[in-house]
Amino acid sequence: MSIHFDARQQTFHLSTERTSYVLQIVKDGYLSHRYWGKRIHRFSDTKPIVSIDRPLSPNPYPHRKDSEFSLDTLMLEYPGFGTSDFRTPAYRIQQENGSTTTDLRFDSYEIIPGKPGLPGLPATYVECEEEADTLRITLTDSVLDLRVILDYSVYDSLHAITRSVRFVNAGQQTLKLLHASSVSVDFDDADFDLLHLSGGWSNERNVLRRPLEKGIHSIDSKRGVSSPQHNPFVALMRKETGERFGEVYGFSLVYSGNFLASVEVDQYDATRVSLGLNPFDFMWTLEPGESFQTPEAVLVYSDQGLGGMSRTYHRLYRTRLCRGTYRDKERPILVNNWEATYFDFNEEKLERIAVQARQHGIELFVLDDGWFGKRDDDTSSLGDWDVNRKKLPGGLRQLGDRIARLGMQFGLWFEPEMVNEDSELYRNHPDWVIHVPDRPRSTGRYQLVLDYSRTDVCDAIIEKLTEVLQSAPIRYVKWDMNRHMTEVGSAGLPPERQRETAHRYILGLYRVLETLTSRFPDILFESCSSGGGRFDPGMLYYMPQTWASDNSDAISRLRIQYGTSLVYPISSIGAHVTAVPNHQVGRVTPLEMRGHVAMSGVFGYELDLSALTVAEQRQVEEQIRLYKQIRPLVQFGDFYRLLSPFEGNEAAWMFVDEERTEAFVCYFKILAQPNSGFRYLRLQGLDPRSTYLVEGLNQAAGGDEWMNVGIRVPVDMIYGDFRSCTWRLRKLE
Numbered sequence: 039m040s041i042h043f044d045a046r047q048q049t050f051h052l053s054t055e056r057t058s059y060v061l062q063i064v065k066d067g068y069l070s071h072r073y074w075g076k077r078i079h080r081f082s083d084t085k086p087i088v089s090i091d092r093p094l095s096p097n098p099y100p101h102r103k104d105s106e107f108s109l110d111t112l113m114l115e116y117p118g119f120g121t122s123d124f125r126t127p128a129y130r131i132q133q134e135n136g137s138t139t140t141d142l143r144f145d146s147y148e149i150i151p152g153k154p155g156l157p158g159l160p161a162t163y164v165e166c167e168e169e170a171d172t173l174r175i176t177l178t179d180s181v182l183d184l185r186v187i188l189d190y191s192v193y194d195s196l197h198a199i200t201r202s203v204r205f206v207n208a209g210q211q212t213l214k215l216l217h218a219s220s221v222s223v224d225f226d227d228a229d230f231d232l233l234h235l236s237g238g239w240s241n242e243r244n245v246l247r248r249p250l251e252k253g254i255h256s257i258d259s260k261r262g263v264s265s266p267q268h269n270p271f272v273a274l275m276r277k278e279t280g281e282r283f284g285e286v287y288g289f290s291l292v293y294s295g296n297f298l299a300s301v302e303v304d305q306y307d308a309t310r311v312s313l314g315l316n317p318f319d320f321m322w323t324l325e326p327g328e329s330f331q332t333p334e335a336v337l338v339y340s341d342q343g344l345g346g347m348s349r350t351y352h353r354l355y356r357t358r359l360c361r362g363t364y365r366d367k368e369r370p371i372l373v374n375n376w377e378a379t380y381f382d383f384n385e386e387k388l389e390r391i392a393v394q395a396r397q398h399g400i401e402l403f404v405l406d407d408g409w410f411g412k413r414d415d416d417t418s419s420l421g422d423w424d425v426n427r428k429k430l431p432g433g434l435r436q437l438g439d440r441i442a443r444l445g446m447q448f449g450l451w452f453e454p455e456m457v458n459e460d461s462e463l464y465r466n467h468p469d470w471v472i473h474v475p476d477r478p479r480s481t482g483r484y485q486l487v488l489d490y491s492r493t494d495v496c497d498a499i500i501e502k503l504t505e506v507l508q509s510a511p512i513r514y515v516k517w518d519m520n521r522h523m524t525e526v527g528s529a530g531l532p533p534e535r536q537r538e539t540a541h542r543y544i545l546g547l548y549r550v551l552e553t554l555t556s557r558f559p560d561i562l563f564e565s566c567s568s569g570g571g572r573f574d575p576g577m578l579y580y581m582p583q584t585w586a587s588d589n590s591d592a593i594s595r596l597r598i599q600y601g602t603s604l605v606y607p608i609s610s611i612g613a614h615v616t617a618v619p620n621h622q623v624g625r626v627t628p629l630e631m632r633g634h635v636a637m638s639g640v641f642g643y644e645l646d647l648s649a650l651t652v653a654e655q656r657q658v659e660e661q662i663r664l665y666k667q668i669r670p671l672v673q674f675g676d677f678y679r680l681l682s683p684f685e686g687n688e689a690a691w692m693f694v695d696e697e698r699t700e701a702f703v704c705y706f707k708i709l710a711q712p713n714s715g716f717r718y719l720r721l722q723g724l725d726p727r728s729t730y731l732v733e734g735l736n737q738a739a740g741g742d743e744w745m746n747v748g749i750r751v752p753v754d755m756i757y758g759d760f761r762s763c764t765w766r767l768r769k770l771e
Contacts, residue, residue, distance in 0.1 A: 040171045040192040054197045057339045061115050067143030069115040071224045096122045113224035126302050128222035132214040142177035153191040160579030161334040162358045183209030196354045203332045207324040215322040219314030221335035228303040235269040240589035242266045242570040243601035245684050258298040262523030264574040271605050272299045282343045289313045293333035294576035295544035321537040352607040360582040364562045368669050369640045376406035378646035394647045396444045399662040403441050404449035417484045420456045421463030434510035449514030456485045470495050474527035485521040490546035492530040519567040551580035583610045590616040592627040592635040596683040609673040613639030631762040633661040641665045668702045678722040694723035701767040714756050718748035730767040
């Protein structure tokens with residue numbers, strides 16, 4: 039059992055194979071956070087709670103019953119507001135008299151084998167009860183008859199703890215939920231750096247690290263999606279922590295909409311981290327008897343640096359968040375016609391691309407935007423998911439059959455959450471979009487957002503997409519989303535519930551995705567949002583891979599894919615070789631480097647293969663041959679970051695299989711430096727007691743030597759910009 043309750047100490051000790059998390063009932067039912075970190079055998083309270091009378095920190099008892107006790111100085115597990123704690127609360131409730139003061143006290147607990155699901159929301163899961171245990175603690179506010187249920191699920195062998203919260207209105211008055219974090223954790227010091235992933239379109243998930251100072255540090259999204267600006271993830275790192283060593287605490291939210299991550303350092307140098315729904319423009323009405331469920335937060339502690347944290351997230355998300363046929367299945371190598379043709383194509387042109395792709399060994403042909411309605415540019419027809427018979431006279435069925443006869447799978451692009459004003463759908467249903475009365479409807483890319491908070495809209499989308507997906511031998515869907523929310527409101531909600539629109543949209547989206555992925559279990563769904571604008575754990579629950587960025591420039595992708603790997607498994611990172619000059623930044627990089635970067639993810643091509651020289655086509659064939667050999671290693675092996683592109687002129691990483699019998703190493707140099715020295719790359723993840731042969735070098739050495747002495751980067755790599763090389767290592771018997 040990974041959860042133990044000590045009745046004498048009134049402590050709950052949650053433990054995995056590597057970590058411990060302890061909380062305690064103190065005083066008259068306050069739930070206090072006591073410890074989170076490296077596993078301890080038994081909690082004996084060697085660092086007891088210290089209470090002293092602090093000026094301006096009131097005590098919650100009348101008549102100075104205990105003047106030294108204040109919630110303002112106590113490490114709390116799910117703090118509220120108004121009863122002596124002045125720090126950022128984890129939640130806020132407004133009652134009918136306008137007050138937002140609440141007072142939660144411990145009521146009861148139960149320990150549940152396994153891990154219950156979250157109705158209507160994505161979450162990590164178990165395949166048998168033995169994989170996890172769940173602690174369910176009920177807190178109550180006796181004045182409001184409010185019950186707040188905290189769930190803690192402990193993955194023993196996967197070294198992670200998940201948290202979520204359910205609010206239940208058991209009283210007689212209507213309550214308004216103004217703020218609902220999924221997790222709040224207090225630390226008794228502030229000796230941390232904050233790490234998060236930020237950026238923008240075509241520049242997603244830059245790794246940013248800064249020291250904590252007094253005050254509030256926050257990242258968020260108010261765009262209706264998790265966004266390319268900030269990812270729903272933060273980590274606290276000890277000052278000395280790096281890639282391989284040191285303590286790090288990770289917080290990741292399984293959600294695809296507006297979120298807030300807040301880190302507050304108070305006057306006593308204590309730190310509070312909270313993560314959950316963004317309270318900005320949010321309010322949820324809780325009628326008597328109703329409940330509200332927050333998304334799940336996933337907590338990971340590592341004393342093996344960022345690399346240890348990442349590999350924990352990778353394994354958990356790859357095996358117990360992603361689902362379906364393709365969770366454990368190698369992903370096909372694809373070619374996408376977008377940058378080869380854009381909107382200008384017909385059936386013969388597409389088949390020529392597919393024929394050449396098949397000759398090179400590519401396994402999946404994907405038809406991108408422009409196949410429906412009157413779609414010759416991006417100004418019209420989104421929402422009209424009927425085949426454009428001028429371009430495809432035989433429809434999707436005929437094209438799909440022609441692709442299948444080549445021995446390839448057929449895939450299709452959709453953008454089902456959007457509509458153009460110039461479309462039959464919008465002309466027939468102008469009220470089906472996110473909008474507010476008496477305001478202009480802002481457009482982005484000539485698009486409006488369909489109102490997925492409405493059941494009738496979701497039902498219509500499910501029906502139409504089901505029709506399309508049944509019409510042809512479709513084995514892959516790229517699900518795009520290219521517009522963030524403005525004028526956020528719904529014609530389907532009353533005035534008092536308008537601030538529920540954004541969250542209800544996400545719940546509606548999840549219902550649509552759950553329905554379609556269940557109906558079509560053999561289709562590989564890939565998420566996209568103007569590239570990596572919605573790369574979050576919530577989407578991975580329905581779609582096991584995400585297009586990492588619209589920017590496929592090899593140099594840009596070094597940072598994008600490196601940053602993405604902090605949390606997300608390599609099997610989830612879509613990466614393609616595209617044409618040069620690159621269509622996003624104009625850079626010209628060698629085909630070799632573009633291939634090495636792209637094959638460090640879910641590999642594919644997005645260019646006109648017929649425009650390549652004969653030598654380049656042979657190079658493409660070699661890249662595909664190599665990737666098919668290393669595909670299981672890349673997609674399902676352990677990932678180690680060796681050199682950061684955020685810290686210098688180089689990048690390097692490697693993949694090691696679970697048994698540590700083989701490895702694949704990639705090294706990238708960005709710009710040549712005059713008269714530079716030689717580089718020796720220290721490897722990671724090998725068995726130090728085994729001998730490994732480096733193919734091509736015909737050189738064998740112990741795993742300890744490869745990791746501590748290193749492998750020399752070829753001397754000729756000092757010449758020229760944008761250079762890359764790879765090594766394959768095999769364990770000798």
